[in-house]
Amino acid sequence: MNCAGRLVELFGSQAELARRLSVDRAVVSNWIKVGYVPARWAMEIEQLTGGEITAAEILNEATVRKPLKLKSRPDGESLFGSPLPGNESMNNYAPAKRIHSFHPPQRTLMGPGPTEIHPRVLTTMSQPAIGYLDPIFVDMMEELKTLLRYVYQTKNALTFPISGPGSVGMEFCFVNMVAPGDKVLVCRNGVFGARMIENVERCGGHPIVIDETWGDPVDPQKLEDALKSNRDVRVVAFVHAETSTGCQSDAKLLTEIAHRYGALVIVDAVTSLGGTPVLVDEWGIDAIYSASQKCLSCTPGLSPVSFSERVVDYVKARKDKIKSWFMDMNLLLGYWGASQRTYHHTAPTNALFALHEALLLLREEGLENCWARHHRHHLALKAGLESLGLRYLVKDEYQLPQMNAVFCAQGADEAEVRRRLLNEFGLEIGAGLGPLAGKIWRFGMMGYSCRADNVMLCLAALGSVLSDLGVAVHVGDAEAAAHAAYASQHARAAQAKKKGQARAA
Numbered sequence: 095m096n097c098a099g100r101l102v103e104l105f106g107s108q109a110e111l112a113r114r115l116s117v118d119r120a121v122v123s124n125w126i127k128v129g130y131v132p133a134r135w136a137m138e139i140e141q142l143t144g145g146e147i148t149a150a151e152i153l154n155e156a157t158v159r160k161p162l163k164l165k166s167r168p169d170g171e172s173l174f175g176s177p178l179p180g181n182e183s184m185n186n187y188a189p190a191k192r193i194h195s196f197h198p199p200q201r202t203l204m205g206p207g208p209t210e211i212h213p214r215v216l217t218t219m220s221q222p223a224i225g226y227l228d229p230i231f232v233d234m235m236e237e238l239k240t241l242l243r244y245v246y247q248t249k250n251a252l253t254f255p256i257s258g259p260g261s262v263g264m265e266f267c268f269v270n271m272v273a274p275g276d277k278v279l280v281c282r283n284g285v286f287g288a289r290m291i292e293n294v295e296r297c298g299g300h301p302i303v304i305d306e307t308w309g310d311p312v313d314p315q316k317l318e319d320a321l322k323s324n325r326d327v328r329v330v331a332f333v334h335a336e337t338s339t340g341c342q343s344d345a346k347l348l349t350e351i352a353h354r355y356g357a358l359v360i361v362d363a364v365t366s367l368g369g370t371p372v373l374v375d376e377w378g379i380d381a382i383y384s385a386s387q388k389c390l391s392c393t394p395g396l397s398p399v400s401f402s403e404r405v406v407d408y409v410k411a412r413k414d415k416i417k418s419w420f421m422d423m424n425l426l427l428g429y430w431g432a433s434q435r436t437y438h439h440t441a442p443t444n445a446l447f448a449l450h451e452a453l454l455l456l457r458e459e460g461l462e463n464c465w466a467r468h469h470r471h472h473l474a475l476k477a478g479l480e481s482l483g484l485r486y487l488v489k490d491e492y493q494l495p496q497m498n499a500v501f502c503a504q505g506a507d508e509a510e511v512r513r514r515l516l517n518e519f520g521l522e523i524g525a526g527l528g529p530l531a532g533k534i535w536r537f538g539m540m541g542y543s544c545r546a547d548n549v550m551l552c553l554a555a556l557g558s559v560l561s562d563l564g565v566a567v568h569v570g571d572a573e574a575a576a577h578a579a580y581a582s583q584h585a586r587a588a589q590a591k592k593k594g595q596a597r598a599a
């Protein structure tokens with residue numbers, strides 16, 4: 095039954111529903127006739143039904159029934175009366191082709207990020223702008239910080255989203271924590287470790303690099319050996335979840351080792367936050383950054399960061415001037431700190447509304463449930479990919495659920511496979527980077543993209559494309575393997591529940 099029908103059922107009659115919404119009965123009767131409730135009623139209906147019919151359901155149904163179509167106006171036609179004379183000379187600088195409003199196609203995003211964005215996040219983002227010092231906005235910022243502390247599992251006071259993508263979060267950590275001449279030990283097992291080295295150099299530090307084969311985790315023994323022979327290392331930096339390979343390193347152990355030698359740690363949690371456990375306080379992490387567009391299901395462009403008290407004191411005590419004005423922690427605290435707020439830069443207000451909603455969704459789901467969801471769908475995807483004969487790059491124990499890197503099928507043109515998935519199925523997956531370019535495919539299952547329908551679409555589409563391109567696969571095997579993986583997980587969960595109930599009785 096569609097949402098309009100459900101609403102009438104819920105309130106007993108069209109007349110009662112119209113009364114509760116303070117609209118004419120003809121409005122409700124039209125919803126029944128067309129078979130959906132227009133998108134603009136989404137939030138109100140969710141409120142009216144106490145969440146029984148969610149805004150997302152209304153939006154999804156309305157978008158399918160009546161896709162949004164905006165028509166741009168003819169060039170030169172002014173909304174505000176007749177055009178001024180002399181406007182023609184400006185046209186010398188006008189685009190050569192006629193430009194229309196942009197409407198992105200509907201895609202299924204299973205690449206390395208960005209991921210699909212939850213409809214509730216998109217709705218929230220399109221609310222009217224308010225000022226970045228508006229008291230209502232300031233209250234929202236405080237909530238945002240508490241939600242981030244939950245997601246990071248920390249009590250760190252300095253926990254907030256930097257305006258900028260994950261790369262800005264990375265620079266924020268390095269520029270504040272690395273002074274000229276500092277020795278920084280960087281563990282590199284993929285693309286993003288290499289970027290950390292760049293950051294150290296640009297801050298005037300001396301990087302000492304521990305290299306690992308791409309696809310392997312950072313080796314704790316190598317870190318310990320390097321620290322033994324470099325007792326003056328100030329900072330150790332590593333990527334928790336390497337997006338370029340789908341490999342997870344042991345952040346807790348690496349942090350423990352760094353602390354034994356008196357070094358602070360910087361952890362990149364861009365791909366791990368929200369997808370696998372990141373326990374900042376329990377693991378003793380000093381500085382950490384992430385990004386909004388991965389397992390947090392938000393739009394790209396914000397980078398949640400968190401500094402321990404020890405790091406805040408360390409940065410405050412620095413005698414030299416931080417090399418970036420925009421990222422100087424001391425100045426940013428004037429806007430994001432707990433006391434009186436002052437202008438630092440114009441905060442991206444609507445993007446911050448969106449992050450607030452995305453984090454709220456995570457809070458509602460519960461962190462552990464969210465990690466479990468990533469694991470559950472990873473097992474199903476993995477069963478399907480392996481049934482197509484695809485081999486994982488990373489050993490089982492280090493595999494990230496949210497980033498699945500497999501060697502490309504032999505005999506298939508890897509770029510052609512990705513092109514056909516995109517053009518024929520609207521499905522985006524990732525290619526290999528650096529030494530893995532042309533060798534692997536990367537299947538991301540992060541945040542809102544991590545769902546059973548995406549797993550099934552991906553396996554069906556991949557089976558179909560590979561078979562079409564002459565790879566010896568049996569169409570349908572992958573979906574069957576994924577179904578079996580889901581079924582065995584359901585059976586195990588049911589058994590565990592039964593045992594739990596028996597113990598409690």
Ligand SMILES: Cc1ncc(COP(=O)(O)O)c(C=O)c1O
Binds near residue numbers: 337394
């Ligand atoms: C592990 C890791 N670190 C850093 C970044 C940089 O983040 P952004 O692209 O948001 O700047 C990425 C981006 O994919 C990443 O995967």
